[in-house]
Amino acid sequence: MSNKTIAFIGTGNMSYAIIGGMLKNGFSARNIIATNRNQEKLDKVAQDFTVQTTSDNIDAIKRADVIVLSVKPQMMEALCETFRLANIDLTDKVVISVAAGITLARLKEMLQSDAKLVRCMPNTPSLVGLGVSGLFSQDINEQEQRFIDQIFSATGMTVWLHSESQINDIIAVTGSSPAYFFLFMQAIEEKAKALGFNEQQARQLVQQTALGAAQMAISQPDISLEQLRANVTSKGGTTHAAIESMKDNQLPLTVANAMDACIARAEEMEKQI
Numbered sequence: 143m144s145n146k147t148i149a150f151i152g153t154g155n156m157s158y159a160i161i162g163g164m165l166k167n168g169f170s171a172r173n174i175i176a177t178n179r180n181q182e183k184l185d186k187v188a189q190d191f192t193v194q195t196t197s198d199n200i201d202a203i204k205r206a207d208v209i210v211l212s213v214k215p216q217m218m219e220a221l222c223e224t225f226r227l228a229n230i231d232l233t234d235k236v237v238i239s240v241a242a243g244i245t246l247a248r249l250k251e252m253l254q255s256d257a258k259l260v261r262c263m264p265n266t267p268s269l270v271g272l273g274v275s276g277l278f279s280q281d282i283n284e285q286e287q288r289f290i291d292q293i294f295s296a297t298g299m300t301v302w303l304h305s306e307s308q309i310n311d312i313i314a315v316t317g318s319s320p321a322y323f324f325l326f327m328q329a330i331e332e333k334a335k336a337l338g339f340n341e342q343q344a345r346q347l348v349q350q351t352a353l354g355a356a357q358m359a360i361s362q363p364d365i366s367l368e369q370l371r372a373n374v375t376s377k378g379g380t381t382h383a384a385i386e387s388m389k390d391n392q393l394p395l396t397v398a399n400a401m402d403a404c405i406a407r408a409e410e411m412e413k414q415i
């Protein structure tokens with residue numbers, strides 16, 4: 143793995159997950175700097191990983207070859223202003239933003255610099271090496287692309303997108319979607335508890351079934367999801383009754399509408415931030 147230094151600026155949920163994935167998959171803690179202005183959060187990162195930690199963003203950036211900006215979108219402008227005030231030269235650095243709703247053009251404006259910019263849309267399963275990261279850039283060369291791909295491949299699957307607008311689409315498909323799955327699992331868990339399973343059983347039953355279903359889909363790529371579902375569904379049986387109830391309640395449409403809402407919000411944020 144290269145000796146380049148990677149600085150995560152604003153190490154919250156998302157960067158924590160990326161760092162966790164990187165460390166499990168060949169990156170050296172020595173080459174990673176994590177910052178947070180919140181000391182408690184920084185202490186947790188230092189406790190869980192052996193990466194360098196600091197609350198000094200400017201120092202971290204000066205020492206880094208690759209910078210991952212992972213503050214909330216609404217905080218990005220204020221963060222970039224501190225770089226401008228410190229007169230940081232970003233010319234030879236690659237700056238990756240994982241923020242939803244901030245275009246590369248807007249980020250360039252915020253940074254007022256010729257840094258090479260990349261947009262990345264990761265997801266939190268990166269923590270366990272099962273993430274998906276959508277990536278887009280028009281600034282980087284092949285070698286830089288290979289290195290960035292190595293970073294995010296260490297956390298799971300990477301997909302290089304051919305247009306920036308696809309970042310908003312992939313937010314709906316993979317960036318936000320772990321939350322859809324958690325909501326679905328939570329609904330099953332709640333009902334299992336209502337049926338009398340204790341808390342631990344309910345949690346274990348739902349997570350084992352979700353894992354089993356995902357693993358079946360992965361291990362049988364030639365079988366469509368529809369067929370996998372049909373294989374559980376006996377004619378006139380129990381699953382049929384459950385699936386028909388979900389269809390009557392417009393579950394597929396509900397999901398499609400939710401994904402449209404996700405994309406619309408990303409587009410709205412692009413106008414607001």
Ligand SMILES: NC(=O)C1=CN([C@@H]2O[C@H](COP(=O)(O)OP(=O)(O)OC[C@H]3O[C@@H](n4cnc5c(N)ncnc54)[C@H](O)[C@@H]3O)[C@@H](O)[C@H]2O)C=CC1
Nearest residue numbers: 152154155156178179180212213214215240241242264266
């Ligand atoms: N959480 C997720 O599943 C995903 C999040 N993202 C993007 O990742 C970014 C971060 O999201 P989360 O990690 O969920 O948020 P978070 O709130 O958990 O993490 C952001 C961290 O930045 C710190 N921070 C804020 N301003 C700072 C500053 N000036 N200097 C140093 N640290 C500062 C905060 O204390 C906080 O801990 C967002 O832009 C979001 O759009 C992208 C994909 C998935």
Ligand SMILES: O=C(O)[C@@H]1CCC=N1
Nearest residue numbers: 241242313317318319
């Ligand atoms: O909810 C959000 O805005 C971020 C982006 C994708 C996942 N979390």
